[in-house]
Amino acid sequence: MDSISMQLPDPAAAAEEGHRKIAWAREHMPILNALREEFEADRPLDGETVGMAMHVEAKTAALTELLADAGAEVAITGCNPLSTHDDVSAALDAHENITSYAKRGVDDDEYYAAIEAVIDHEPTITVDDGMDMVAAIHESHPKLIDSILGGCEETTTGVHRLRAMDDDGELRYPVFAVNDTPMKRLFDNVHGTGESSLANIAMTTNLSYAGKTVVVAGYGDCGRGVAKKASGQNAHVVVTEVEPRRALEAHMEGYEVTTMQEAAETGDVFITTTGNRDVITREHFERMNDGVLLANAGHFDVEVNLDQLSELAVAEREAREGVREYELPDGRRLNVLAEGRLVNLASPVALGHPVEVMDQSFGVQAVAVREIVENGDDYGPGVHDVPDRLDREVAEIKLAAEGVEIDDLSDEQREYMESWDHGT
Numbered sequence: 001m002d003s004i005s006m007q008l009p010d011p012a013a014a015a016e017e018g019h020r021k022i023a024w025a026r027e028h029m030p031i032l033n034a035l036r037e038e039f040e041a042d043r044p045l046d047g048e049t050v051g052m053a054m055h056v057e058a059k060t061a062a063l064t065e066l067l068a069d070a071g072a073e074v075a076i077t078g079c080n081p082l083s084t085h086d087d088v089s090a091a092l093d094a095h096e097n098i099t100s101y102a103k104r105g106v107d108d109d110e111y112y113a114a115i116e117a118v119i120d121h122e123p124t125i126t127v128d129d130g131m132d133m134v135a136a137i138h139e140s141h142p143k144l145i146d147s148i149l150g151g152c153e154e155t156t157t158g159v160h161r162l163r164a165m166d167d168d169g170e171l172r173y174p175v176f177a178v179n180d181t182p183m184k185r186l187f188d189n190v191h192g193t194g195e196s197s198l199a200n201i202a203m204t205t206n207l208s209y210a211g212k213t214v215v216v217a218g219y220g221d222c223g224r225g226v227a228k229k230a231s232g233q234n235a236h237v238v239v240t241e242v243e244p245r246r247a248l249e250a251h252m253e254g255y256e257v258t259t260m261q262e263a264a265e266t267g268d269v270f271i272t273t274t275g276n277r278d279v280i281t282r283e284h285f286e287r288m289n290d291g292v293l294l295a296n297a298g299h300f301d302v303e304v305n306l307d308q309l310s311e312l313a314v315a316e317r318e319a320r321e322g323v324r325e326y327e328l329p330d331g332r333r334l335n336v337l338a339e340g341r342l343v344n345l346a347s348p349v350a351l352g353h354p355v356e357v358m359d360q361s362f363g364v365q366a367v368a369v370r371e372i373v374e375n376g377d378d379y380g381p382g383v384h385d386v387p388d389r390l391d392r393e394v395a396e397i398k399l400a401a402e403g404v405e406i407d408d409l410s411d412e413q414r415e416y417m418e419s420w421d422h423g424t
């Protein structure tokens with residue numbers, strides 16, 4: 001398969017615009033900039049080949065360039081057919097040590113062909129968002145596995161899939177669950193998804209949240225952020241859950257908690273954040289009000305069952321760019337954003353998470369890749385937590401960049417915290 005530069009009519013102009021976007025992101029990524037200084041000096045990835053499947057936009061590009069500047073050959077493609085920015089992809093492809101196959105709007109065959117093209121580079125390290133590349137390597141290229149040192153996984157759904165594979169004894173090289181680190185999950189999933197999903201829904205529709213009922217399906221890290229930010233924009237927030245403690249937490253935060261069946265009747269805006277399938281289905285569409293907005297922030301486009309909605313609809317049209325209206329037999333119209341794909345990355349105006357948030361997530365990615373090269377032998381096949389010392393390292397770089405000072409434990413305090421025999 002050809003790289004993106006061979007597919008665009010004017011790759012040089014696209015690359016120039018892509019470089020502009022990347023430069024802006026890099027200016028606001030102090031963690032990656034600090035790591036760049038270290039990586040350029042030490043070249044920890046000399047001789048390695050990194051294969052990446054991620055959302056190819058400006059912040060990811062900053063990570064990709066960092067890995068290349070650390071000495072690696074990098075091949076990259078998208079992890080979603082709608083989240084790629086072609087100009088950023090072209091800018092990456094113009095780097096002498098990077099090949100990018102990512103292109104926006106590809107069909108399923110092209111999407112998987114691009115993953116195959118990355119695998120053709122014979123990566124020694126994989127960096128995934130959703131696990132599609134790890135899956136393709138295990139299914140179709142098992143001979144490569146012996147030469148792979150390890151991998152990193154960015155998102156909750158990818159970590160779930162990897163753990164399921166590990167439980168079945170099928171995962172044959174070590175992969176770090178980058179998603180699960182505090183520096184990623186507590187900021188990216190909560191604040192990033194909350195802010196960027198709501199912003200993209202508002203920009204795509206030009207509508208307000210104030211006075212509306214926003215239904216958030218799933219009260220995990222992403223749902224918690226979406227609910228909080230929607231509430232902050234004066235929406236009435238309703239939460240649906242299947243896990244009793246998460247439901248109770250939402251209840252104690254003051255949100256209305258109910259079933260999707262009930263929420264379907266009152267919601268104006270529905271946002272799914274479950275990582276599960278068929279969360280909004282025919283029985284819910286049948287109860288919804290005219291004009292509702294349906295958006296998904298979970299990794300795959302299976303949370304809102306669009307096949308069932310299509311079957312139910314008598315007519316479909318593009319109501320606005322990025323908004324597909326489904327007209328039901330009784331005249332009600334339900335509006336689906338970004339084809340049910342993750343709305344903060346796949347809607348036409350999408351920019352993904354704020355830069356500062358991705359600086360943290362990708363800071364963890366970068367140090368986890370360095371760990372694979374430096375200490376990979378310490379990790380057997382399977383899913384591994386990123387060592388806490390690495391997460392702390394990234395937090396310390398960020399605090400220093402922000403000029404925030406914190407206290408140190410005294411020797412007495414440390415001894416007290418580590419002992420079990422200090423009672424009253």
Ligand code: NAI
Pocket residue numbers: 155156157158188189193217218219220221222223240241242243246273274275276278279297298299300342343344345
């Ligand atoms: P999580 O596991 O913390 O939360 C998911 C919640 O959904 C859980 O509390 C679970 O009980 C609940 N749930 C599952 N099935 C449900 C159902 N049928 N109805 C109601 N609730 C249900 O996961 P997290 O980190 O919040 O991630 C959620 C999804 O968002 C994943 O697919 C993840 O990959 C994706 N993600 C998307 C991002 C974005 O940029 N849009 C960023 C980070 C994660």
